[in-house]
Amino acid sequence: MSTAPAAKRQKASTPDTPIDTSSAPYKLIYWPGLPGRGEHIRLVFEEAGVAYTDTALQDDAMQQVLDQISTKNLAVDGAPNVPPLAPPVLEHGGLVISQTANILMYLAPRLGLAPDTDSGDAGAIYRLNALVLTALDGLSNEVHDCHHPICTSLYYADQRAEAVRRSKEFVTQRLPKFLGYFERVLRVQAERDVANKWLYGARLTYADLVLFQCLDGTSHQFPRAVQQLRESGAYQRLFALYEAVKQRPNVAAYLASERRQSYGEGIYRYYKELDVVPDAEEA
Amino acid sequence: MSTAPAAKRQKASTPDTPIDTSSAPYKLIYWPGLPGRGEHIRLVFEEAGVAYTDTALQDDAMQQVLDQISTKNLAVDGAPNVPPLAPPVLEHGGLVISQTANILMYLAPRLGLAPDTDSGDAGAIYRLNALVLTALDGLSNEVHDCHHPICTSLYYADQRAEAVRRSKEFVTQRLPKFLGYFERVLRVQAERDVANKWLYGARLTYADLVLFQCLDGTSHQFPRAVQQLRESGAYQRLFALYEAVKQRPNVAAYLASERRQSYGEGIYRYYKELDVVPDAEEA
Structure with a gap:
């Protein structure tokens, strides 16, 4: 399949103007040392050939997850985000969301791995x-x-x-x-x-x-x-x-x-x- | 909250033209005799004040669920639907979908119980x-x-x-x-x-x-x-x-x-x- 992620993202960003998706980097926050639920999100990025940051590969991997799921996380970051209970967590242009299926549903149409709602197959x-x-x-x-x-x-x-x-x-x-x-x-x-x-x-x-x-x-x-x-x-x-x-x-x-x-x-x-x-x- | 479901549905139907949502009835297919996972969907309809058919209240309630989840169900109905593994199932204007959170995510913006993606809060x-x-x-x-x-x-x-x-x-x-x-x-x-x-x-x-x-x-x-x-x-x-x-x-x-x-x-x-x-x- 010849995916064209950049073009897809551009298109998808039109109805989503309040979320800056045009050039924002994708960041996956997940436990280090195992594929886990984060793997579904990695596979979407990899198949689409889209650059992403995977905190599991960073030195402070564990701490980044713990900061997200800490009971002290009150999601005070300017955007109306909700603190996650558990990883995976996706950060994208001010949006911070959790839950595997939810993250995938957000990403897939943007990365050419699901029809857009304006594709003629809205369902x-x-x-x-x-x-x-x-x-x-x-x-x-x-x-x-x-x-x-x-x-x-x-x-x-x-x-x-x-x-x-x-x-x-x-x-x-x-x-x-x-x-x-x-x-x-x-x-x-x-x-x-x-x-x-x-x-x-x-x-x-x-x-x-x-x-x-x-x-x-x-x-x-x-x-x-x-x-x-x-x-x-x-x-x-x-x-x-x-x-x-x-x-x-x-x-x-x-x-x-x-x-x-x-x-x-x-x-x-x-x-x-x-x-x-x-x-x-x-x- | 003053919901205006009819207007909401009209609005939501614009980007979703291929799904006829303007006047299509909502039909919930779920096991009879218990609230179960179907209850989340009932509560959304009830709070919004929107008419819906609940097969659990019909004489052939059990058979309607069994027909949906039968291994003989090949979803041959003209639309590119996927047969469900389990109820709840929602039918709406040619669209047939399963999974509680999924049905709710489809319904809520249409019924005024979640911001639309074009509401200024796309996330x-x-x-x-x-x-x-x-x-x-x-x-x-x-x-x-x-x-x-x-x-x-x-x-x-x-x-x-x-x-x-x-x-x-x-x-x-x-x-x-x-x-x-x-x-x-x-x-x-x-x-x-x-x-x-x-x-x-x-x-x-x-x-x-x-x-x-x-x-x-x-x-x-x-x-x-x-x-x-x-x-x-x-x-x-x-x-x-x-x-x-x-x-x-x-x-x-x-x-x-x-x-x-x-x-x-x-x-x-x-x-x-x-x-x-x-x-x-x-x-």
Whole structure:
């Protein structure tokens, strides 16, 4: 896809005059040392080929996040911003916003990764946002909660038994449900036009990037389950999309770079005892 | 607030010409018999005084939801819609979208419950969406998972022990965190202007309605914990907002009507053994 980010931003800035987007730099504030929820935002910038600052790569990375989420942050900066509860946080020309799906919804039309509301498909951004929220629900939040089913503020070791039980249910009941859903969405698109291999229409959108990252992270946490489901052949369009995103030139270059961080103690974690496969009678 | 929904819709329809919003009816498709996630959407319509169809009140309520979420639903209806994984679903003039926060973000500017992007505060909708996603994360999804920590497809009785443990952690660690966050957001607003008693600026927005419903449901599930935290006096602005929303004439009339359904086997459930209070040493 030949994105033209600068032109897109110019265009998008017209109805948004009060937010200075024409030349403002993009700044992502996120935890250092893991891809996490910030990764969805990085992938959007990388695919679009748009310059951005990633505080995770800076020396004071941790402090920048802590300053944002501090209970002392009263968002006193001239603009009517709201303090964030948690990262990722995006700063852009006076606007400071949080929540992954929200940041993506703001960025994608500006970076050529979603139709503009004046594109002739005004509903597109809401259809895409629904897909993104669904992917984050099932393949990010629910996966995270498999290793922290009782409380995020307890250690994993203190909820291991519950984590094992939840993981077994997840890969048996929930994972096939979500993979099947996205496979069906892709089938709907292909039935509309054989050229449609993406989640929405004939061009890659940010929803495809989100689904790629969700699948990649879920595969890290549940490699055996994902492999087994992949080999079942029931999700061929979905895994084709995964490979197609991975091979996008900008995405491939990013994944091969040092900017792509390893999975660690983040959303997606590998624990041998959680690496289970779906119950045979259910799957 | 003197909302003028008809005029708002007219105005909003200009950039959205491909979606016929000028006279199209609003239709909410949601499970019958419980407020659930659909309640946030009902409250937006009710506060705005806008007519809408609620399939939960119709004879074939269950079937309408099942038709939407059926794996046979390929969204073949002329518009480039995407089949939903789960309700709530909104139909409006050819547009069919799912996901609570997404539907609200579509509706609120059209119904006068959020600034338009051409209002002079183009960033408002993203700030509001972040607040809404945060409220739904902490005071809807996390509360639901307190009674279903292992899997939504298992019975409560089969995960009661884990539910008790999670509920204790939730009311001790998480509930004060989320209440404290929204109290701080309200303090930020009041420090900007003493007239600001809502989450964003001087007028009620849809984020206030969402927070009201989240608090109401959380109070149903954890009455003792919410009462104790309320009586601590640490969240006075938050509970003042709760009461102020409850007393809005349209909201009050709705809550007193038969359209307001009782909490049952939905997101928010009362189980005596989960009705716990925060650990004293932590709270």
